[in-house]
């Protein structure tokens with residue numbers, strides 16, 4: 828299980844900012860990107876980053 832405390836350690840690799848936890852993603856609102864969480868493990872490499880489409 829992904830524990831909430833983990834979020835205290837994990838920051839966005841681009842801006843070093845805080846991330847918001849979604850059901851299956853960690854989201855950086857600053858960069859408009861999200862990192863997938865698979866099997867409760869956040870994938871935090873540049874190659875895993877998914878761009879969030881802007882409205």
Ligand SMILES: [Zn+2]
Nearest residue numbers: 839842855858
């Ligand atoms: Zn960021």
